[in-house]
Amino acid sequence: MLQRILDRLLLRRHFWRYATFGEVADLYASRLLRLFALKFIGVFTSVFLLKLGYDLVFLGLFWAAFYFIKVLFAWPSARIAAHFGPKHGTLYSNILSAIALIFLPFVPTIGLPALIAWCMLQAFSSCLNDLCYLIDFSKVKTVEYAGKEIGYMNIIEKVAAGLSPVIGGVVAALFGPIVAMVLSAIMFLLSAVPLFRTAEPVRLRQKLQFRSFPWRMTLPSIMAEASIGYDVFATGSAWMMYITVVLFAADHNEVYAKIGVFTSLTLVIAMIASHIFGKLIDRRQGLLLLQTNTVINSLAHLSRPFVTSIAGVVGTGAVNDVATTGYSMAFTRGMFDTADLSGHRIVYLFLIEVAINAGAALSC
Numbered sequence: 001m002l003q004r005i006l007d008r009l010l011l012r013r014h015f016w017r018y019a020t021f022g023e024v025a026d027l028y029a030s031r032l033l034r035l036f037a038l039k040f041i042g043v044f045t046s047v048f049l050l051k052l053g054y055d056l057v058f059l060g061l062f063w064a065a066f067y068f069i070k071v072l073f074a075w076p077s078a079r080i081a082a083h084f085g086p087k088h089g090t091l092y093s094n095i096l097s098a099i100a101l102i103f104l105p106f107v108p109t110i111g112l113p114a115l116i117a118w119c120m121l122q123a124f125s126s127c128l129n130d131l132c133y134l135i136d137f138s139k140v141k142t143v144e145y146a147g148k149e150i151g152y153m154n155i156i157e158k159v160a161a162g163l164s165p166v167i168g169g170v171v172a173a174l175f176g177p178i179v180a181m182v183l184s185a186i187m188f189l190l191s192a193v194p195l196f197r198t199a200e201p202v203r204l205r206q207k208l209q210f211r212s213f214p215w216r217m218t219l220p221s222i223m224a225e226a227s228i229g230y231d232v233f234a235t236g237s238a239w240m241m242y243i244t245v246v247l248f249a250a251d252h253n254e255v256y257a258k259i260g261v262f263t264s265l266t267l268v269i270a271m272i273a274s275h276i277f278g279k280l281i282d283r284r285q286g287l288l289l290l291q292t293n294t295v296i297n298s299l300a301h302l303s304r305p306f307v308t309s310i311a312g313v314v315g316t317g318a319v320n321d322v323a324t325t326g327y328s329m330a331f332t333r334g335m336f337d338t339a340d341l342s343g344h345r346i347v348y349l350f351l352i353e354v355a356i357n358a359g360a361a362l363s364c
Contacts, residue, residue: 045104046237047244048177049115052108056241062119063237064364067229069123070357077128078350082208085200086132086139093132094188096125101185105178127353134349138336139202150281150329150336155274206346213344221338222348222355224331229359234301235320238363242304243313273322277329286330293326 046059054062081089100121106114137153172180280289300320307316335352339345 046241048104049107050241050244056245059237059241060364062115063233064361066119066123067233067357067361067364069120070127071354071361073124073127074131074350074353074357077124077131077353078208078346080128081132081135082202082206082346083204085202085204086136087200089128089132090136090191093125093129094191096121096128097188098185100125101181101188104181127357130356131349131353134335134339134352135202135346138339138345138349150278150332152274152278202345208347208350210344210347213347214342218338218342218348218351221331221335222351225335225352225355226359226362228328228331229356229361230363231297231301231324231359232356233360233363235324239304239317246308247310247313273325274329277326281330281333286333289326290330290334293323293330297323297327 046063049059049062050056077089080092084092100118103114103117103121107118171183277289280286297320300316300323303316307313339348342348
């Protein structure tokens with residue numbers, strides 16, 4: 001059903017690629033379900049641990065370890081994608097995420113061993129899924145209209161990021177966070193299903209090598225990706241912990257619902273911006289979009305330590321989401337172009353994955 005809805009909504013805007021649109025629509029559907037499952041409980045993981053009594057120093061070190069483990073798993077993930085294909089890699093990653101969620105509810109009783117098990121499995125799953133998604137999308141996109149397609153994907157992501165924290169927050173507030181984790185595990189298992197209507201988009205059983213890799217062309221974007229990784233943690237987990245400690249310190253389970261609502265409110269404008277930015281990128285305004293929104297995003301981060309009200313949370317969140325949408329879409333278009341031109345698509349995207357997780361670990 002989800003696949004048919006996406007076809008009807010977007011196919012008329014993709015008439016130039018009717019023969020292969022199904023591949024992009026499959027990816028849209030799978031990405032929506034995956035992100036819905038991830039955001040359903042992802043926003044609340046740090047809050048969940050804070051409520052169990054873990055302090056901020058521990059959480060900083062914990063998330064640093066999480067992203068460092070993702071760096072270590074980047075090469076095995078690239079090997080899996082090259083050998084089995086990104087669609088099968090996505091399936092394997094979703095199974096790992098579902099298994100990982102078995103351990104998280106046991107953290108209150110078992111403690112650190114359960115948390116370590118979740119961390120290892122989820123880190124591997126997240127790295128594998130991110131890399132397979134980039135490989136798949138970079139292969140099936142249309143070069144001429146890549147900006148618009150990235151815009152549609154970004155809207156899909158904003159829908160998931162907007163709805164799932166509200167629903168997950170309400171479920172966690174009414175029934176407890178463990179119930180939300182169980183529902184998330186089910187959605188992880190379902191999210192790979194749409195991909196297998198079509199064949200793998202890349203040649204299977206590839207051998208990865210760095211011989212003749214174009215370092216001069218790719219190194220600037222690889223280095224820039226580390227800064228994006230820093231922003232990922234600062235905008236996500238670090239901001240959620242700040243809100244919890246400063247604004248909602250006295251709340252109990254209702255904090256999950258409040259954070260979910262505030263997270264979702266800031267994404268409506270970003271959804272509209274995604275469509276506009278996609279058109280600008282296809283009109284070759286990507287560099288201006290990248291530079292302008294990077295500056296705006298930096299200013300939004302500078303203002304966050306001074307936020308002490310709900311209005312401030314919503315306002316800075318909205319500015320940050322729009323700016324992040326602008327620079328990330330422009331950067332992603334350039335990244336996919338580089339992947340096409342490099343002749344080493346999987347190796348290049350493997351290095352991108354290493355860089356973003358190294359930046360996030362540094363942010364922690």
